[in-house]
Amino acid sequence: MQKTFQTEVSQLLDLVIHSLYSKKEVFLRELISNASDAIDRSRFEGLTDAAQASDSDYTVQIIPNAEANTLTITDNGVGMTAEEVEKNLGTVASSGTKRFLQAVKDKANAPELIGQFGVGFYAAFMVADKVEVLTRRRGAQAVQWSSDGLGTYEIEPADDDTAYGTTIRLHLREDAKEFTDDWRLREIIRTYSDYIAYPIMLCPDPSVKPEPKKDADGKELPPEERVPEQVNSMKAIWKRPKSEVKPEESNAFYKHIAHDSEDPLSTIHISAEGATEFQALLFIPRTAPYDLYFANAKQGLQLYVRNVFIGDDIRELLPRYLCFMRGVVESSDLPLNVSREMLQDNQIIRRIRKTLVSKILSELEDMLKNRPDDFKLFTTQYGRLLKDGCYSDWENSDKLRELVMFPSTKSEDAATLTSLKDYVSRMPEAQKQIYYLSADTFDAARNSPVLEAFRKHGFEVLFFIDPIDEYFAERVREYDGKALRAADRGDLDLDDPEGKNKDKDGKPAETDEDRKFAPLSEYLKKRFEADVKDVRLSKRLTDSACCFVADEYGVSAHMERVMRAFNQPVPKTKRILELNPASPLIEKMLGMVPDASVADDLGDLADVLFGQAQLAEGTPLSDPARFNLLVSRFAAR
Numbered sequence: 001m002q003k004t005f006q007t008e009v010s011q012l013l014d015l016v017i018h019s020l021y022s023k024k025e026v027f028l029r030e031l032i033s034n035a036s037d038a039i040d041r042s043r044f045e046g047l048t049d050a051a052q053a054s055d056s057d058y059t060v061q062i063i064p065n066a067e068a069n070t071l072t073i074t075d076n077g078v079g080m081t082a083e084e085v086e087k088n089l090g091t092v093a094s095s096g097t098k099r100f101l102q103a104v105k106d107k108a109n110a111p112e113l114i115g116q117f118g119v120g121f122y123a124a125f126m127v128a129d130k131v132e133v134l135t136r137r138r139g140a141q142a143v144q145w146s147s148d149g150l151g152t153y154e155i156e157p158a159d160d161d162t163a164y165g166t167t168i169r170l171h172l173r174e175d176a177k178e179f180t181d182d183w184r185l186r187e188i189i190r191t192y193s194d195y196i197a198y199p200i201m202l203c204p205d206p207s208v209k210p211e212p213k214k215d216a217d218g219k220e221l222p223p224e225e226r227v228p229e230q231v232n233s234m235k236a237i238w239k240r241p242k243s244e245v246k247p248e249e250s251n252a253f254y255k256h257i258a259h260d261s262e263d264p265l266s267t268i269h270i271s272a273e274g275a276t277e278f279q280a281l282l283f284i285p286r287t288a289p290y291d292l293y294f295a296n297a298k299q300g301l302q303l304y305v306r307n308v309f310i311g312d313d314i315r316e317l318l319p320r321y322l323c324f325m326r327g328v329v330e331s332s333d334l335p336l337n338v339s340r341e342m343l344q345d346n347q348i349i350r351r352i353r354k355t356l357v358s359k360i361l362s363e364l365e366d367m368l369k370n371r372p373d374d375f376k377l378f379t380t381q382y383g384r385l386l387k388d389g390c391y392s393d394w395e396n397s398d399k400l401r402e403l404v405m406f407p408s409t410k411s412e413d414a415a416t417l418t419s420l421k422d423y424v425s426r427m428p429e430a431q432k433q434i435y436y437l438s439a440d441t442f443d444a445a446r447n448s449p450v451l452e453a454f455r456k457h458g459f460e461v462l463f464f465i466d467p468i469d470e471y472f473a474e475r476v477r478e479y480d481g482k483a484l485r486a487a488d489r490g491d492l493d494l495d496d497p498e499g500k501n502k503d504k505d506g507k508p509a510e511t512d513e514d515r516k517f518a519p520l521s522e523y524l525k526k527r528f529e530a531d532v533k534d535v536r537l538s539k540r541l542t543d544s545a546c547c548f549v550a551d552e553y554g555v556s557a558h559m560e561r562v563m564r565a566f567n568q569p570v571p572k573t574k575r576i577l578e579l580n581p582a583s584p585l586i587e588k589m590l591g592m593v594p595d596a597s598v599a600d601d602l603g604d605l606a607d608v609l610f611g612q613a614q615l616a617e618g619t620p621l622s623d624p625a626r627f628n629l630l631v632s633r634f635a636a637r
């Protein structure tokens with residue numbers, strides 16, 4: 001039956017077929033990786049044939065045929081049902097491939113990205129103009145699939161005596177003849193698939209009869225017997241000396257274990273000696289998985305003990321904030337019968353974990369220093385987890401504080417970030433604290449009236465845009481001996497950072513200006529009694545008429561929104577309304593207070609003022625309709 005590929009598959013195939021990618025050989029890495037996964041699954045499901053007595057019978061066979069110009073890859077893994085074939089080979093199911101399509105906005109980049117990403121099964125069409133798949137899952141009808149990659153495919157039931165597993169036959173293009181050459185195939189397999197845990201056998205095609213050789217007298221010699229030959233060493237890549245592992249090899253290994261289609265952002269090869277000996281090969285994935293923050297997402301590393309695979313998802317090897325790391329750890333110090341419970345409270349595991357964390361943090365320090373673009377990418381993917389680490393891992397908190405990044409008043413856009421170290425290095429002499437402003441977006445922070453005085457004084461303010469940032473501020477509290485201080489909290493006087501003008505209760509002494517504006521302050525305090533705790537003159541504002549700030553110890557407006565977003569009960573906190581004595585509007589309102597004939601107007605102006613403070617803070621207006629009406633009324637005067 002003929003069927004049409006999903007549009008995305010056709011797009012993908014079009015890119016693959018027409019790409020001028022020079023390392024087309026990676027198609028074999030992809031097909032062997034799929035075969036190995038299929039065997040993993042078969043073992044996992046405990047599907048062993050009576051005939052297949054032991055694991056050692058699992059193989060991937062590579063069968064070149066130079067005469068017919070075909071290459072066949074066979075595995076005895078799980079196989080696929082007809083529905084699975086349709087889904088897996090007719091649609092873009094893997095998230096990696098979707099990402100690839102998103103990344104290839106510009107066709108010209110396709111070749112390079114194919115190599116970096118790998119496009120799974122469809123890579124076969126780089127070298128083949130026809131691909132046939134014969135597959136059978138235990139207990140299901142065998143299926144035959146074929147396509148020339150040009151929009152449609154054929155799918156039919158196949159013979160009942162088909163063996164379990166999958167056979168993929170590539171009819172190679174004229175310019176892909178090299179992939180029937182034994183020597184070339186050996187080279188490719190050793191480069192990209194050496195670590196595969198099952199034997200990859202290079203097999204002669206039974207249908208090809210080699211040319212009979214003749215001896216010196218012209219007599220035909222008996223045909224040379226060609227036997228299958230295992231090509232991969234199956235040697236654990238993490239146990240080889242670092243200097244001998246080529247980046248292509250470790251990248252291919254990463255893609256295989258992480259089921260990722262991109263190269264990793266960083267690779268960390270560790271061979272620890274001394275009290276605890278172990279080897280590890282760790283990777284930072286370039287893109288965080290979508291389910292990174294879900295409790296049951298795949299996390300943790302693979303663990304081997306003396307060549308024996310212990311488990312896949314061993315979370316005890318790393319703290320939670322490094323859950324994005326992928327890779328393998330092998331130790332010969334642990335007992336072979338190590339159980340999950342044992343892992344949780346094991347001295348050796350603890351020591352390994354400590355070394356792993358310190359190596360990962362050194363790698364990140366190095367990335368920050370020497371690969372700033374990569375570090376930026378890292379921060380967008382995992383920066384939030386590092387902030388979490390700053391307070392969940394006190395032992396490494398100092399190192400982690402060097403690695404967290406924030407936008408600030410010095411940033412041109414939300415993506416330009418600064419480290420705390422750089423922030424401190426820019427602090428003017430008079431500035432003693434590190435200031436931050438929490439807001440929902442970069443623009444809301446940047447336009448906040450609260451920043452006016454900071455700008456005037458040349459004090460930089462960090463923007464805390466991520467909901468986690470405020471927790472960070474609360475728990476981490478300081479960097480390099482300098483306190484983290486909210487720009488919109490407490491009564492702040494940048495001219496008097498050390499509080500010299502405050503009395504012994506920390507209250508600033510009353511000034512003539514305070515006394516002058518007292519009638520207006522009292523009026524507003526009374527009018528907004530339900531929402532406002534205090535009204536006072538501001539040291540933060542230079543242009544705007546007013547703003548809200550939080551009490552020194554109260555919950556900030558941003559924190560309230562965060563709590564609401566997480567469905568937490570939000571205590572009603574009253575704000576402090578700060579007025580700018582230099583604002584003509586405030587001056588005008590002061591003059592209106594004693595004049596009973598303009599009482600209604602004064603009330604309306606006060607409500608506009610209140611609305612403006614709400615807007616600037618990012619709080620929804622209490623009464624948007626009335627606010628609009630008042631603004632248009634005053635504008636029309």
Ligand code: ADP
Pocket residue numbers: 030034035038075077078079080088089093094096119120121122165166
């Ligand atoms: P990915 O391997 O990234 O998921 P592929 O396009 O390579 O993407 O393969 C799609 C799916 O097809 C696989 O996830 C797997 O379920 C199935 N598949 C591919 N090759 C085989 C095979 N040899 N045996 C069984 N299933 C396979």
